[in-house]
Structure formats: structure tokens, C-alpha cells
Amino acid sequence: MTFAATILTLYPEMFPGPLGVSLAGRALAEGKWSLNAVQMRDFATDKHRSVDDTPAGGGAGMVLRPDILAAAVDSVAPGVPVLAMTPRGRPLSQQRVREIAGGPGVAILCGRFEGFDERIFEARDIEPVSIGDYILSGGEIAALVTLDACIRLLPGVMGAASSGMDESFETGLLEYPQYTRPQLWEGRAIPEVLRSGDHAKIAAWRKARAEDDTRLRRPDLWERYSGARVQPPSGARQQTKEE
Numbered sequence: 001m002t003f004a005a006t007i008l009t010l011y012p013e014m015f016p017g018p019l020g021v022s023l024a025g026r027a028l029a030e031g032k033w034s035l036n037a038v039q040m041r042d043f044a045t046d047k048h049r050s051v052d053d054t055p056a057g058g059g060a061g062m063v064l065r066p067d068i069l070a071a072a073v074d075s076v077a078p079g080v081p082v083l084a085m086t087p088r089g090r091p092l093s094q095q096r097v098r099e100i101a102g103g104p105g106v107a108i109l110c111g112r113f114e115g116f117d118e119r120i121f122e123a124r125d126i127e128p129v130s131i132g133d134y135i136l137s138g139g140e141i142a143a144l145v146t147l148d149a150c151i152r153l154l155p156g157v158m159g160a161a162s163s164g165m166d167e168s169f170e171t172g173l174l175e176y177p178q179y180t181r182p183q184l185w186e187g188r189a190i191p192e193v194l195r196s197g198d199h200a201k202i203a204a205w206r207k208a209r210a211e212d213d214t215r216l217r218r219p220d221l222w223e224r225y226s227g228a229r230v231q232p233p234s235g236a237r238q239q240t241k242e243e
């Protein structure tokens with residue numbers, strides 16, 4: 001089955017861009033996914049083909065018009081989730097990526113300027129998605145990020161089928177650190193345990209490193225992970241916090 005990606009953008013020439021090479025590029029050529037980059041300006045109705053206007057209430061920049069956005073969204077064949085790239089969205093997660101990759105495709109609305117007229121989120125079923133707490137100049141790179149994360153999970157795209165479940169976030173932890181030859185480099189040796197051939201010991205070492213690094217680098221992930229593991233015995237204690 002082909003995973004159908006539709007991108008609604010003012011810069012369709014940015015696609016497939018980096019997704020035209022390597023793993024994603026090969027998968028595109030093989031028809032494992034398809035790409036339709038749609039020029040949003042084609043939905044403009046006036047002779048200047050305008051897609052934006054000044055912000056209500058004042059302020060800098062321009063805002064994408066809801067009527068243009070709606071026409072673009074309505075042109076997408078139904079049955080796929082419609083995402084809008086915005087720093088005001090829910091942070092993209094590996095779990096959501098996995099859900100999307102398991103479906104028939106995705107449509108992604110790319111913002112520019114100051115972003116979208118908010119009414120589009122009320123009038124259409126659109127999921128606001130952020131790729132992180134920083135501001136990009138447009139939604140296109142965020143859409144490429146989102147698509148890349150989905151495409152590598154499509155059946156037959158990744159070489160080693162196993163490399164999917166072991167990654168950072170899939171376990172709730174960052175991945176353990178990786179090493180390869182040369183054995184000794186600039187006076188630094190690969191950790192001895194990785195050369196021991198003792199699979200149980202290696203697994204224990206990797207788990208410990210994954211936990212240490214997560215605790216130090218991502219206290220937010222660590223809190224969730226360790227909190228989820230340390231469950232009070234059922235019925236032993238009264239719930240103190242209301243959900």
C-alpha cells in the first residue's frame with residue numbers, strides 16, 4: 001500500500017527536497033509513499049492571488065486567510081489526518097508518528113508569515129502540530145521532519161526491521177550510546193563490556209547507560225519513565241492527587 005502524503009504550501013518546490021534522497025528517496029521511487037505538493041496560492045480568488053492579510057488587532061506580519069486555507073484543506077481526499085505545522089501545536093511524538101505511519105497517509109498544512117487564522121481550527125478537523133520549542137520561518141521544514149519520521153516506519157523502508165523498536169523514545173528512554181571500529185581511537189577504547197560477547201551483560205550495560213543519559217539529559221522523559229515504573233501496590237495507598 002502506498003502512504004499518500006499531501007503538502008499544502010506556498011513553496012511546493014521545497015518538496016521532496018531532502019526526502020528525495022537516501023532511504024526516503026528510494027522508498028518514493030519504489031512507490032512505498034507518494035507525494036503531492038499543492039500550491040496554496042492556486043486557491044486564491046482575486047487577481048493578485050493573495051493568500052494573506054494583516055493581523056486583526058494589529059501587530060507585525062501577515063496571517064494566512066481562513067477561506068484560502070479551507071479551500072486548500074477541502075481539496076484533500078478524505079480519510080487522512082490533516083496536520084497544521086505551528087509552534088502553538090501539540091509537540092510531535094514518536095507515538096503519534098507511529099499512528100500516522102500506520103494509516104493511509106497524511107496531509108500537512110504549512111504556515112508562513114505569522115501563521116494561520118485561528119478559525120480554520122474551529123471550522124475543519126485539523127491537528128495543530130509543533131516540532132519543538134523554537135520558531136522556524138515556515139512550516140515546510142517542519143512538514144519534512146514529520147514526513148521523514150513517518151516514512152522510515154513504513155513497511156520495507158528501513159533495512160534492518162529490528163532497528164525500529166530500539167530507538168530513543170520507543171522505550172521511553174534515550175537510546176544507549178553506540179560505538180564502532182576502530183577499537184582504539186585517540187587513546188579511547190570501546191567500553192570493554194561491548195567486546196565481552198556476554199549478551200546479558202551487554203543488555204544490562206545498555207539499559208544502565210540509557211537510564212543514566214536520560215536522567216541527566218532529559219529529566220522530563222526520566223520523570224515520566226521512572227514515575228511509570230514505580231507504581232504503588234494496588235489499593236495499598238489512597239489516591240492523593242485528583243486527575
Ligand code: SAH
Nearest residue numbers: 085086087111115130131135136138139142
Ligand atoms: N507567529 C507564530 C510563528 C510563525 S512562524 C507564533 O509565534 O506562533 C511561521 C510558520 O512556520 C508557522 O505558521 C508554522 O507553519 C511554521 N513553524 C514555525 N515554528 C514551528 C514549529 N516549532 N513547529 C512547527 N511549525 C513551525
